Amino acid sequence: MSWTILNPPSTKTELQQSFAEQDFAYCQALSEALLKAPQSRDFPDLIALGFWLRQANLKPLLAPYQQGPFIRQPLGLVFHSAPANVDSLFVYSGILSLLCGNKNVIRLSSRSGGSTAILIEKIRSLAAQFPQQNARFQLVQCDYNSPELKSLINTVDGRVLWGSDQAIQAQRQLVMPAHARELSFGHKFSLCLVGAEQVLAADDTEFQQLVQLFYRDQLTFAQQGCSSAKAVLWLGDAAQVQQAQQRFWPALTELIQQKQPLNASEQYQALATAQQLIMSSEQQLMLTQQQSISRVAVSSLEPAFIQQHQGCGLFLELQLEDLQQLNPMLTQAHQTLTVWGVDSTALKSWLTSVYTGLDRVMPVGQALSFSPDWDGVNLIEQFSRKVTCTF
Numbered sequence: 001m002s003w004t005i006l007n008p009p010s011t012k013t014e015l016q017q018s019f020a021e022q023d024f025a026y027c028q029a030l031s032e033a034l035l036k037a038p039q040s041r042d043f044p045d046l047i048a049l050g051f052w053l054r055q056a057n058l059k060p061l062l063a064p065y066q067q068g069p070f071i072r073q074p075l076g077l078v079f080h081s082a083p084a085n086v087d088s089l090f091v092y093s094g095i096l097s098l099l100c101g102n103k104n105v106i107r108l109s110s111r112s113g114g115s116t117a118i119l120i121e122k123i124r125s126l127a128a129q130f131p132q133q134n135a136r137f138q139l140v141q142c143d144y145n146s147p148e149l150k151s152l153i154n155t156v157d158g159r160v161l162w163g164s165d166q167a168i169q170a171q172r173q174l175v176m177p178a179h180a181r182e183l184s185f186g187h188k189f190s191l192c193l194v195g196a197e198q199v200l201a202a203d204d205t206e207f208q209q210l211v212q213l214f215y216r217d218q219l220t221f222a223q224q225g226c227s228s229a230k231a232v233l234w235l236g237d238a239a240q241v242q243q244a245q246q247r248f249w250p251a252l253t254e255l256i257q258q259k260q261p262l263n264a265s266e267q268y269q270a271l272a273t274a275q276q277l278i279m280s281s282e283q284q285l286m287l288t289q290q291q292s293i294s295r296v297a298v299s300s301l302e303p304a305f306i307q308q309h310q311g312c313g314l315f316l317e318l319q320l321e322d323l324q325q326l327n328p329m330l331t332q333a334h335q336t337l338t339v340w341g342v343d344s345t346a347l348k349s350w351l352t353s354v355y356t357g358l359d360r361v362m363p364v365g366q367a368l369s370f371s372p373d374w375d376g377v378n379l380i381e382q383f384s385r386k387v388t389c390t391f
Helices: 021-036 038-042 044-052 055-066 089-099 114-125 131-135 147-153 165-171 196-201 204-219 238-259 264-280 303-308 323-329 344-351
Strands: 003-005 071-074 077-081 103-107 137-142 158-162 181-185 189-195 229-235 286-290 293-297 314-320 334-340 360-363 384-387
Touching (some): 021 055, 021 089, 021 114, 021 131, 038 044, 038 114, 044 089, 044 114, 077 089, 089 103, 089 137, 089 158, 158 165, 189 196, 189 204, 196 238, 204 334, 229 238, 238 286, 238 293, 264 286, 264 303, 264 314, 314 323, 323 344
Parallel strands (some): 077 103, 077 158, 103 137, 158 181, 189 334, 229 314, 334 360
Antiparallel strands (some): 003 137, 071 384, 286 293
16 A cells, blocks of 8 residues: 555645635535435444534634634645544544645545545545545545655645654654644543532433433544543542442443443453553552443542553543642643533633643533644644735
C-alpha cells in the first residue's frame, strides 16, 4: 500500500472563498446521504455526523466567524492524519477546513472500522455532483514512509495529526515548510463528574436519562474516543457515594446487556488492564467485575493510569468530597469533564482554580459532540488566515 486515492478528483483543485454556499450544499448532501442510508442505523457515530453536517447546524455555528474588521482567507493545503479508533472523526476537522476554503488531503488508517467504509462510499457518490468539493476533500491510504506522502508534506500549509503520542511523534519526522501550521491531538484521558446526592434524589425518568446519556458518551466507541470518560468522579460523602453506585451501576449493566456494545475480546482487555493497574499501582486498588464492565476504586488519579487505560468498559472510580481535591491530579492529558448533578455556580467557581488540564466541560451526554473549539484550540482560526487592511 503505497498511495491510494479513494475518491479520485475529476477537476483541478483550487482554493475557494471561506464559507461558500456550494460548500454548505455539499455538507447538506453528505448529511442526507448518511441519514438516508439503512447501513447508518448500525453506527451511531454516522447518525450524529449526519445531523452535524446539516446546513441548519453548520451555518449558525460558523456565523460568528464571518464578522470582524478583517478579510478571512483560506490557509491553503491542509493534511489531516485520521485516527483508527474513531472512524468518523476525520470528517469533522476535514469539513471545517473545507468550509474555510482549503484544499484537504486526509490520510485514513488501514485499520479503520465499518463506518469508515460507509463514509467513503457516500463521499464517492457525491463526486460527480460536487467535483470541486470532492477534489478539495481527498481521501488517501498510504504508508507513513510513502514517497508521495513525504512529497505532499513538503508542500503543505498546515497539518492536523490525530492519534497516539507515538504516532504523532513518528509523523513529525516528515518535515513541512517553515510557515506551515501544525495541530496535534494526541492521547487524552477524560473524566465524568457525578453528584451522588442528586443520583439518589433523581426520579426514575431523570435517572434513566442519566444512564442512557452516560452510555452514549462512554460506549458509542467502546471508550476509545478521547472525550469518553475512563474515570468516574463521585462527588459526595462515602455513604452517599456507595448508595449512588449501588443504584447506578446495575442500571448501566442492564442497558449494556440489552445493547451489547462490547465484544468478548474488549471485555477481556478491560479485565486484563484492570489487573495490570492493580499490580503496578502503589495504591490499594479494589476491582469489581460486573458482567461486561470492570470497575477499579482508586484513592487518586495516577499519571500512569493515563497511558495504561485501554477503555473497553473499564471505569476507575474516585470519591471526592471537595472538587479542590482533584486539582493536583490533573495534567495536560486530561481533556473533557462531563458533569451531572453538580451545582453550576460551584462548578464554575472551581474551574477558575484549574490551571492545568481540562479543555472541555460538558453536560453528560455531550462528550462526543464536536465544535470548532477542540482541546483548547479554535479550528476555524487555525484553518484560515486573517488579512488586516487599515485603509
